[in-house]
Amino acid sequence: MQDMIRRYGPGLTLIICLLVAFWLVMLVIVPNITLLEQSFRPYLPVAEIGGPRDTYSLGNYMKVLDGTVEKSLLGISFTIPVHVYTFFLTIFYSILVTFICFLLAYPLAYYLAKIVSPKSLPTLLLMLFIPLWVSEVLRAFAWWIILAFKGPLNAMLLGIGLIDAPIRWTNMGYTGVVVGLIYTYVLFMLFPLYNAVQSLDTNQIEAAEDLGAPWWKIHWKIVLPHSKPGIASGSVMVFMLSAGSLLVPSILGSTTSQWFTQTIDQWFKDALDWNTASAYAFLLLILCTLFVTVALKLFRVRLSDIAK
């Protein structure tokens, strides 16, 4: 701090500190504390707010356990609260999306970092960036068109004779959602991976080749371990974006697919119960924090490495 005053003078230092304080306190800390506080209060008519019934309780959180559904997994049938079920499915499919994104992006990241000629690289990167600048809602909409019952995908599959009758893609559970999420977020996996692979010294790969290692071994023993920070940040990004997405599940979801964010949205917009929405939002936040922590521990990287 002393150093900073010397560099920028007391006036500027104060302004800088105030700006940062405004951001972190007013836009981040206090809102989240308010969210937490609100989540413990019951949903009451305006007149009763601050009244005797306005006391802290875990009521909003307990609503997660309301209403159960009958499910079976691996032949074992069990009942599970609807919202808990949604919660777990959201996590499951987000992890699935993350994994598929990794499978799609890894060969490409390696290709961009180590194979393609440096001359065409900037142009390729720019082309890859284009979809990123087109907004998420339009990217989801594009797939809504493609997956439509009378849409181009069915038309094409019928045309080449792969199927006999059109398929209702957007009414097959989470299929539409997963397809949409992958398309929307795969680039968030690609770029961190590319950065990580790129920082690997090509000599290492060549040395391994020279020693006669087969290609899969080179990837397994050298490239993958080196790319760990990239895998971690890509996975964290894709998982967070997927689990937090509201657009894609709303546009590409079917009648049988429910995303946890949609549940929150319903509490907030349809039931107008902001308090329960807060509780659910807080659960989502905890989930995300947990995931990031586990992922970071698993890959042994630090939060600050993610941001690159």
Add this chain to the structure above:
Amino acid sequence: MHKFRLGLSHLYMGLFLLYLLLPLVVMSGAAFNDSKLPSIVPWKGWTTMWFSEMIADQRMMVAFRNTLLVAVAVAVLAIVVGTAAAILVNSISGRLRTALYGMMISTILIPGVVIGISTMIMWTKLGNAIGTDFILFKPGLHLSVLGQVSYIAAMVMLLVLARLQSFDAGLEEAALDLGASHAQVMRRILLPHLYPAIGAGAAVAFFQSIENFNVTQFTRGGADTLTVYVFSKVRSGITPTINALAFLLICITLVLAAVYEVNRRRRARAEAARLAQARRAEAEEGIGAA
């Protein structure tokens, strides 16, 4: 590398690009199809009708204007806050730096739904507590701006911080030594060095804001932004006006990308020419001094 695998990797790259770009082409194509439903099959003939309908769509135009206003506000605020944050992080060290930096980048990872709801609740509660009807404390796009800034500022911060790390603090000292005030150092030395990053930050903030849905959805009150409007259109009765809009946005993106690329190449050439001149001067000096 094995020839076959090399060919395979080129093929994969091609397929991936196709996968990324084809949906955008399909979406754009549907803008010209004379069909009530947005699709390219069956093709019912060429039309530009959806573009005129789009322009006639009052709500969309309002949403468009709102989007621009929000995006500009977000960009300005995020630049100011993000740059200040980068400077702060760059000039402190130790535990405090780790804590501040960690808090800043964690905002990027907070789900938009959480940001939206928490921003909304805090400002409306604050309004109730103060007992004011002042517009700031009611739902509306200004809350969307604040919510969006809360994480977009971190993106700007990262960009500016990266640039700051290549800054030689000796330049600040040199300027101070020559008699400049702290404000002059900031304006003439530090900020000019940061402008490229600030510019990039502005672009990122602008586009992030345009495409933001989650935060806006929970804070906007009754107002529309383009994303929200498109979303509601997709959910209810879609007409290909959305495709017309998408086509235009994609075109703008392409033009901007092309401009950027041309600019980048020109700058790279200019820089190379300057370095060559310095090398020539160096060589002449060697001869002169000898």
Add this chain to the structure above:
Amino acid sequence: MSAGIDLENVCCDFGTFRAVDDANVSIRPGEFFSFLGPSGCGKTTILRMISGFIEPTAGVIRIGGQDVRGKRPNQRPTALIFQNLALFPLMPIWENISFGLEVRGVDKATRRRKAEDLLRLVDLPDAADKMVSQLSGGQKQRVAIARALAVEPSVMLLDEPLSALDLKLRQHMRAELRAIQKRTGVTFVYITHDQGEALAMSDRVGVMSQGRIQQIADPREIYNTPVNGFVASFVGENNIFEGRAGAAAGGMAAFDTEEGRFRARLAPEAEGKPVKLYVRPEHTVLTAAPGTENSVPVTVAEVSFEGPFIAVLARTAKGRAIVSEIRNDGQATVPQMGAAMHASFAAERAALLPDASVRG
């Protein structure tokens, strides 16, 4: 125009580490003064205290007779030339040079004129509109000097400004810097770890070691009569003998070593302290017959031809190495390897010196 600088009992601590210890020096107006010392001895720290980037932990600094305590760098009449020059890469050369005027609110036309004048002074008349990245190392050097001169400082502080240049250019710039200093009459405080540079350019030199100023004197005196072993070895080569000094008489004393008894100068303040004998290789002669005083029989072990001189390494019977330098006047005879000879030196050329003065 130019001002003197006085340091009185100046200390500077970084935490528990004392970077500058009790520095006392009085630099005269218009003088070219160099601080010379090995890396890490505190030279830069002294300069940064004078320019105001660091406040001394103790002691007083006066510039032009005025105590500058608490004054910020932009309030002192000094201009610092940084070790890495710190030119502003985003401004054209003329704006770089006139930056100090710009922040003082001087109008553009005047600034431009002044910048062009200064560019002529440093012999770069056509560089005004170039960018920093277009210049070579030596040209950047001159721009940095012009930029510092533009604010008409009464003191110029230069932190190893030539260290980034190659040898030939460095020698060329030495002369140029010296000429600019004479022309402008500004006090130059110059930092270097290169003894040749310090001796060639300066009116006076302050030799530093481990935060302490060891000796302040003009270059000849520094070289010819160093006050201690550190100064003697840092500024030039020596043959060194350990031993015990006898009583001094008339500035001379006997010195007993395992090679025999020598006579050498002994300064009064060194009397009673442990001393060693220092004699320069160029003052050590090799002859076939024993010398008249301070003579040791040796065997020639190595001869290396250096161009202007020939260095001969000889060994005593006890194995001690003695180096002698013979000036190459074109007809000097070079001793044969393995030849038995006698090394000797005049008593007036040899000094009995204590080790460096250290803190504590």
